[in-house]
Amino acid sequence: MDNQTLLQYFHWYYNEEDKLWIKAKKDAQSLAEKGITGVWLPPAYKAESGATSIGYDPYDLFDLGEFDQKNTVETRFGNKLDYQEAIKVFQDNGIVAIADVVLNHKAGGDELEQVPVRTVDPENRLAFTSAVFNIEAWTKFTFPGRNKAYSDFVWDKNCFSGVDWAEDLKETGIYSIQNEYGDGWEEVPSLELGNYDYLMFNDIEYRNSAVREEVKRWGEWYYHTCGMKGFRLDAVKHISSDFLIDWIDHMKAACGLDFFFVAENWNIESVESLQHYINITGGRMQLFDSLLHHNLFMASTTKMYDLTKIFDDTLVQAQPLLAVTFVDNHDSQPLQALESYIDFWFRPLAYALILFREGGIPCIFYPDLFGAKYIDKTEEGYETGVELVALAVLPEMIGIRRDRAFGIQHDYLDFPTCIGWTREGIEEREQSGIAVLMSNGEMGMKLMKIGTGHTGKVMIDALGVRKEEVLIDENGCGEFYCNAGSVSVWVFSS
Incomplete structure (x- = not known):
């Protein structure tokens, strides 16, 4: 019997001297010795913003730092060979490599197309605010730098349900693409803003069977190319759950492997919504317990917090076998959109609450092991520096979980x-x-x-x-x- 302990092996501002894939190969053995059993790696494919991107603006899923695209060959984290080697070294040391998969959207199209659209109310995506009209949008993806290697599939306007930029108008907005699959959005789990299918960039249209098949082919290629044994699924509340069920089942059957799946369905309002997602997807995925993170954050803001309520309305309380618990992640760290960073005095308490209990699989955040220093702008536009100090007691705590928390x-x-x-x-x-x-x-x-x-x-x-x-x-x-x-x-x- 072993206690699983995951590590989010990156943060939003990773800026160390070694590219991450190089550092990973150096760290694998020591992480295994500490008691880490799985590492969540950041998106490895080429993104719209090239060598500076953390990967959540995906451009070409088949380019793992191999082709000259978006003004770079390597991604922010390194090249394809180093990525493959990092996965192998981790797994040779008994650590499952968990690859981040962003299937909600694509960014950085190669060619403009005339696209029929209607605008919608940003606060109620079900309410159209215009008649049908045409815009020019970057909806055609030909990946010229890859030149059809691994796949000759061309993404076009029929592969997307919405965009946020009209090139001819030079205007941002939420533009619902009017296509053969319907004049509205896909059915997705989240009913926020009426329908939360649209999140950002070019929203992928999973009612298009050709798109579904291409993403399944890519998934097989990705596994056979890199050998990861787990996947972290980004932004699942914005994606057709029917498609994700289909994709997960296909991956397990086609690859003959019982992959570990964990999904990000960010919610700090209602445990019922996370339970509902588990129900409609048949328990195929673990979910990150963002509700527990929120409770930990609130507890760190005041010493008046009632600790007896720390697990109230959390996923680990309701579904302990399907909860991945965490203290912080790349979205909650300082200067990020969901900033809710747990104050340093409370971090040892927070880690005790996720490492030493029966329920949930804990996920450690990279800066808490390695520390981090970075600079970014505040919401007001002021440049500021941040230092996240490594938690000195954390290695000891991970070891206690590994050896004694039974x-x-x-x-x-x-x-x-x-x-x-x-x-x-x-x-x-x-x-x-x-x-x-x-x-x-x-x-x-x-x-x-x-x-x-x-x-x-x-x-x-x-x-x-x-x-x-x-x-x-x-x-x-x-x-x-x-x-x-x-x-x-x-x-x-x-």
Whole structure:
């Protein structure tokens, strides 16, 4: 039995001296030794903004840093061979490589076309605000730099349901393409703004069977070319769930592999919507628990937060086997659109809440292991620098999860400023079993049960915050402590 621990192996502003694929090959062994079992890699294909792009403005899915397109051969993260080698080195070290897949949209078309459109109300995408008229749009993708290598498929206006730029008018907007598949948007899971099919750039039209088949062919090619064993699916609430079901089932059947799938369906309003998505897709995907992230963020903003409610209305509470929990990611980091970065004082508590419990698969954020420094502009247009300091206790915490966080869980989520839990451990894991106690107020103490099988054993705080020893009594209980605004993780002394 192993505890899975994922790592988001990038952040929005990755700017280190080594290209990421080179660094990955260097880091793979040490990450495996720390206890990382899966790495989420950023989009690897050529993007509209070329060598500066993190990859969420995808241009050519078949160009993994191999062809001279968008003024570069390599992507921001490196070239095709280094990407392939990084995946192999990770998986040779027992770490599953999880490739980021952006299937909602394409950007950076090669040629203009005359496209019949209607404008819609941005706040109600179901409401047309014009009659049909023609615009010139960058909807034709011929990929001249690739010259039909791997695929000769040409994307045109029939492959998209909407665009956001009229070249002839020099105007942005939400333009619904009027085509043979209907005058409205595709049916998608999200009903925000009436229908949230349209997100950005050229929105892919999955009612077009030729598009569906091309994306399935690409998926097979991608796996056979690179060998990844997992996929992270971007922006799924904007994509036809019928298509994603079809694509996932096809990938598993065609490649003969039970891939790991995790999807981003960002929602901080309602756990019911995430449960609904799980239901309509038949539980084919894990989902990132953005609701728990939001609770962690709110808890970090005030020491008045009621910790007994930290798991209320979260996916890990409702569907623990399908939740991927996280503290932060590239969207929530400072200066990003969904900025909600958890304050540093609370980060050890937040990581304890995702690493040491039975439910959910935790995903570590790159800067918390490696740190990060970068510069960008604020919403007001002012340039500012950001430093995200690596969390010194995180490697120790990951190791505790790997070696000790097993067994039946006993919860003590019973006081607003101090909560805890224990894990009894299992026979197969010598020295397994932990007790976790945290406070967002004053110093905390709780009598907690870890099991009569541990009577007479001594426990110590593995994080070194508390110095006393705890003796487990004849009832299998001990008095555990934590400092004010801190967390302690108690393990059996060897």
